[in-house]
Amino acid sequence: MLNQATIEIIKSTVPVLEVHGTAITKRFYEMLFTSHPELLNIFNHANQRQGKQSGALANAVYAAAANIDQLENILPVVKQIAHKHRALGIKPEHYPIVGENLLKAIKDVLGDAATDDIINAWADAYGVIADAFIGVEADMYAQTAAQPGGWDGFRKFVVTRKDQESSAISSFYLKPADGQAIAAFLPGQYITVRATVKGRTNTHLRHYSLSDAPNSDYYRITVKREAGNDAQPAGVVSNYLHDQVHEGDVLEISAPAGDFTLDPAVPSQAPVVLISGGVGLTPTISMLNTLVGKQPERPVTFIHAAIHSGFHALRDHVKDIAEQHPQVTSYVCYESPLAGDTCDHTGYIDLQWLQSVLPEETARTADFYFCGPTPFMKTVLQALKQNGVAADRIHYEFFGPAGSLEA
Ligand code: FAD
Numbered sequence: 001m002l003n004q005a006t007i008e009i010i011k012s013t014v015p016v017l018e019v020h021g022t023a024i025t026k027r028f029y030e031m032l033f034t035s036h037p038e039l040l041n042i043f044n045h046a047n048q049r050q051g052k053q054s055g056a057l058a059n060a061v062y063a064a065a066a067n068i069d070q071l072e073n074i075l076p077v078v079k080q081i082a083h084k085h086r087a088l089g090i091k092p093e094h095y096p097i098v099g100e101n102l103l104k105a106i107k108d109v110l111g112d113a114a115t116d117d118i119i120n121a122w123a124d125a126y127g128v129i130a131d132a133f134i135g136v137e138a139d140m141y142a143q144t145a146a147q148p149g150g151w152d153g154f155r156k157f158v159v160t161r162k163d164q165e166s167s168a169i170s171s172f173y174l175k176p177a178d179g180q181a182i183a184a185f186l187p188g189q190y191i192t193v194r195a196t197v198k199g200r201t202n203t204h205l206r207h208y209s210l211s212d213a214p215n216s217d218y219y220r221i222t223v224k225r226e227a228g229n230d231a232q233p234a235g236v237v238s239n240y241l242h243d244q245v246h247e248g249d250v251l252e253i254s255a256p257a258g259d260f261t262l263d264p265a266v267p268s269q270a271p272v273v274l275i276s277g278g279v280g281l282t283p284t285i286s287m288l289n290t291l292v293g294k295q296p297e298r299p300v301t302f303i304h305a306a307i308h309s310g311f312h313a314l315r316d317h318v319k320d321i322a323e324q325h326p327q328v329t330s331y332v333c334y335e336s337p338l339a340g341d342t343c344d345h346t347g348y349i350d351l352q353w354l355q356s357v358l359p360e361e362t363a364r365t366a367d368f369y370f371c372g373p374t375p376f377m378k379t380v381l382q383a384l385k386q387n388g389v390a391a392d393r394i395h396y397e398f399f400g401p402a403g404s405l406e407a
Pocket of ligand 1: 044046047049050190206207208209210221222223224225226227228231232233234235236237238239258279282283397398399400401
């Protein structure tokens with residue numbers, strides 16, 4: 001429990017965090033990896049280099065500081081981060097290391113402005129925030145390991161099938177090497193691959209949404225190759241999966257996690273609108289496949305945006321589902337269609353087009369789930385809000401550290 005003086009000091013530093021938060025967390029990661037290089041086995045290096053991770057951590061620290069006397073207000077954010085921590089294998093012993101380096105980074109960036117009182121207040125507050133995370137994560141670890149087919153840490157899975165879904169996207173079907181049961185999951189959740197890539201030090205951990213309906217036999221992930229160009233290097237794990245992982249190979253994965261979910265056990269007649277851009281279709285395909293099997297009474301609108309047909313994964317699958325299930329309507333948007341491509345909309349998705357395909361009744365009553373590149377998600381979110389969709393019916397997933405779609 002923090003005393004009032006500490007709470008006031010923490011709250012008084014919120015404006016400073018708004019200004020210097022990203023500089024502090026950037027410095028924090030530099031210090032952390034210098035003093036504890038073994039943590040490079042857990043954190044995504046590309047996210048650090050691009051500043052995405054520092055931004056996400058700064059937002060989380062900022063939210064915690066602003067709500068320090070009522071942390072329950074940010075419980076959904078804590079839970080979202082805790083899911084990732086559980087999937088990555090973050091343990092209680094990591095928290096003091098993070099705390100020590102965060103305080104050093106605050107001191108380093110703020111200099112004399114970070115008085116002893118401020119540093120001591122932050123040390124106390126960090127203890128409270130860390131305990132909140134450790135508590136939520138302990139429950140998640142216990143639940144994950146205790147559920148039928150569940151496991152702790154990373155488990156070996158055999159790639160039993162690899163399918164090319166588009167020029168840049170492939171699916172991997174994964175069955176447990178031990179032949180035992182696998183944990184159930186909710187559509188929208190992800191597993192985490194721990195890759196050991198030839199020629200590189202450290203292990204590389206990446207999350208991949210499960211792209212098929214839950215079943216007792218296999219997990220499927222569907223991965224886009226992040227090709228390099230003059231401005232940026234090729235992605236480590238996606239290229240490893242595409243080039244070096246073949247049928248019969250073994251991958252280490254942690255158990256399903258994530259709070260971007262559609263639970264088919266919760267009875268509902270409400271329409272569902274699934275909107276995806278590029279490889280962001282993986283969780284929405286899992287939701288689509290689940291809905292037609294488990295909640296066939298719910299109307300589903302499946303909207304997918306791709307650059308053109310060459311990048312359009314699982315096109316025939318969605319077309320077949322829409323043909324076989326009258327409650328499913330599918331729309332395809334191509335940014336720059338190839339000659340001969342057919343689609344329902346050319347260019348980016350915008351409010352006007354969304355309004356043209358979503359009847360007013362659907363916009364009012366449906367649950368919306370979307371995923372895709374950040375600019376795409378910003379546009380979709382803005383369009384849904386402008387269309388009067390209530391906040392509690394809007395759900396989305398970032399394929400990277402969580403950021404803000406509001407700017
Ligand atoms: P990384 O090596 O992590 O690089 C990422 C990007 O950064 C690349 O484009 C690379 O070019 C660029 N980069 C690297 N270094 C630099 C640098 N120094 N400067 C500038 N740019 C740089 N992906 C899928 O394909 N399918 C999914 O279903 C999926 N689900 C996800 C679910 C969740 C919850 C999350 C968080 C992510 C998901 N992702 C998914 C994304 C996935 O986790 C990986 O981020 C993605 O595969 C890229 O990983 P990588 O190792 O290939 O690239």
